[in-house]
Amino acid sequence: MDILESDFQGSSQEGTRSTAEKSFHELTPQHLVVHDFVLMNRIHSIVTAFIQEVDISDILLEIIDTAMSISTADKGSILLVDEKTENLKITASRGFDAPFLDYFASCPPGEGACGTALQNNERVIIYNITEDPRFINTPYLAQLLAKEIHSVQATPLKSRTGKILGVLATYYKKPTLPEAHELQMVDLLSRLSADIIERNQLIAERAILIEKLREADKRKNEFLALLSHELRNPLAAISNSAVLLSYSSGECPTVKNVQAIINRQVTQITRLVDDLLDITRIIENKIQISLQKIDLNELVFRVVEDNRLSYERAGLSLIIQLAEGPVFIHGDALRIEQVINNLLHNASKFSNYGGMTQVVVEVDKKNNEAIIRVLDDGIGIAPSFIDQLFLPFTQADTSMERAQAGLGLGLALIKGLIELHHGSVHAVSAGLGHGAEFIIKLPLHEEDEHLFDQQAPAYQVALSRTILIIDDNADIRDSLSMLLETLGHQVYVESTGRAGIAKARETRPDFVLCDIGLPELNGYQVAKAFREDPILESTYLIAISGYVQPEEIIKAKQAGFDNHLAKPFNFDLLQDILVAKRLHEEKP
Structure with a gap:
């Protein structure tokens, strides 16, 4: 990277430069190592803060503080490019008051040290602003001198794609020329800063886009709800007129046929309007269900019999097979009826004359579930379409010959209503021309809803485990230890990999929670040591780390970890892991 800097003029500049060099070179190699180690820790803390979603303003200030500490600067700032004006704007700063920041609120490309760095895409170092042509006879000079600033260093923040x-x-109160070693550290910091800033901008843009999509979706749902309501008025008028027609027409066959056509179409449109209203309510989480104890056998039988006449008129067979005895679920009878009606209506639409639909009710005692199966021998479903089947406004066939297919809301509505009952629905088909099967699973009604609560204390005691925490962060280590001990676990803690391995050999823990970035031995090396040790090889290892990229998780698994939790992790996830492991051990 080229450096733009003033020519040294006069012995005073040479003397100052020599003094700076002498001050830097007076540092012993040991001091340099310590100095660099401290800086690298600060840089690592910046990365950790970003991963943990610390406010970007605080991260930018820490970047400035780190940059200032590299070359003992007196002030610092980060200026970002305004996409609209293409000027630089001060986004974060240290050491400047409000009037100064207002004066330099916008810096055009090519002006001053920062503007020149932006325009030329290279670092600018001004050794003495009072003797540099870029500041002489400019309004910037007086403003900087008023803040006792005599030197400036400006490094472009480049993204990975090369965008500035x-x-x-x-900024420095005395004429200063940063050392090459210091500039290397600044380069490292600037690259990291550019990555963080670019990632934050992408996150912000994504958030704006998501909000726009949510707003558009909200307006769409509001429109559909309004449309559904508005359509009911003309539908009511048409329906009423059809009834009136039946009373005034006598026995005229033509009028009766017209009335039947009107009734069928009104029924179809009403079904579509109801589906539109219900799907918008489900999406907006506004739909209400009234739960009660229901015999599913009785309900399914009633719905099937209600649909039998329409099936016979269409030349279709409808068969029912019920489970033995009552099958009780906790649900909304009207909504479950709506679901079965929709499935039967769907099966009849996509079945050819002479086809058959079968409705089966079963009980899965092992999983404590009631199952409803609706099978038909109709046109079937293409395998590529199965995953999209339950999305709103989705149809498997949009050709003209399937004009009766409707809006594609029925299955999306079924999925939403079943999930409100804590159940599930999925479809199975061997392909086009081979029919389809829709399978609904609903939780069986619990006779004693307090049974689990009564057993909870014994279950909690049964889950007490021996856990070793290896983490060099004392706050994380101590807080997690206290939390686990409160839940009845026996906990040991260590701060280094070697000490952790030694403690594990001593205590034989059931679980080890291990940080990745440890001193002496890192977490990967610790996991490898466990897997190679006959005493420790079967220990359940959980990585707790700020490294959350997919490749890092894969690397942890390859090193020997059984699981991976990203810092800061949801404690419920850890409890789930402990419980799942215990249940697995207790299986016969």
Whole structure:
């Protein structure tokens, strides 16, 4: 990277430069190592803060503080490119008051140190602003001197694609020329900063896009709800007129046929209007269900008999097979009837004359579920379409010959209503021309709803385990230890990989929660050591880490970890892992 810097003029500049060099070179190699180690820790903390979704303003300030500490600068700032004006705007700063920030609110490309760095896409170092042509006879000079600033360093913030996102600047009260080693650290920090800033901008853009999509979806749902309501008025008028026609027409066959056509079409449109209203309510989480104890055998039998006449008129067979004895579920009878009606209506639409539909009620005692199967020998479903089947406004066939297919809301509505009952629905088909099967699963009614609560204390005691925590962060280590101990677990803690392995050999823990970024031995090496040790090889290892990229999770599994939790993790996830492991051990 090229460096733009003033020519040194006069012995005073040379003297200052020599002093700076002497001050830097007075650091012993040991001090340099410590200095770099501290800086790298600060850079690592910046990455961790971003992963943990700390406010971006605080992260930018930490970046500035780190940049200032690299070369002992007195002030610092981060200026980002305004996409509309293409000027630089101060986004974060240290050491400047409001009037100064207002004065430099917008910096055009090519002006001052930062504007020049932006325009030329290279670092700018101004050793002494009072002798540099880029500041002499400019309004910027007086403003900077008023803040006792004599030197400026400005490094472009480049994204991975080469786009300039902004500038990282440091300011000095004395004429200063940063050392090459310091500039290397600034480069490292600027690359990291550019990655963080670009990622944050993408997150912000994505959030805006998601909000726009939500708003558009909300307006769509509001429109559909309004449309559904508005359609009811003309439908009521048409329906009433059809009834009136039946009373005034006598026995005229033509009028009776017209009335039957009107009634069928009104019924069809009413069904579509109801589906529109219900699907918008489900999407907006506004639908209400009234739960009660229901005998599913009785309900399914009633719905099937209600549909039998329409099936016979269409030349279709309708068969029912019920489970033995009553099958009780906890549900909304009207909504379950609506679901079965929709499935039967769907089966009749896509079956040819002479076809058959079968409705089966079963009980799965092992999984404590009631099952409803609706099978037909109709046109079937293409395998590629199965995954889209339950999406709103989706149809498997949009050709003209399937004009009766409707809006594609029935199955989406079925899915929404069944999920409100804590159940599930899925479809199976061997392909086009081979019919389809729809399978609904609903929880059986619990006779004693307090049984689980009564057994909870004994279950909690049974889950007490020995757990070892290996983490060099004392706050994380201690807080997690206290939390686990409160739940009745026996907990041991260590801060390094070697100490953790030694403690594990001593205590034989059931679980080990291990950080990845450990001193001495990192988490991957710890996991490898466990798997190679005959005493520890079967220990359940859980990585707790700020490294959450898919490749990092894969790397942890390859190293020997059984599971991976991203910091800060949901404690319920950890409890689920502990419970699942215990239940697995207790299986015969």
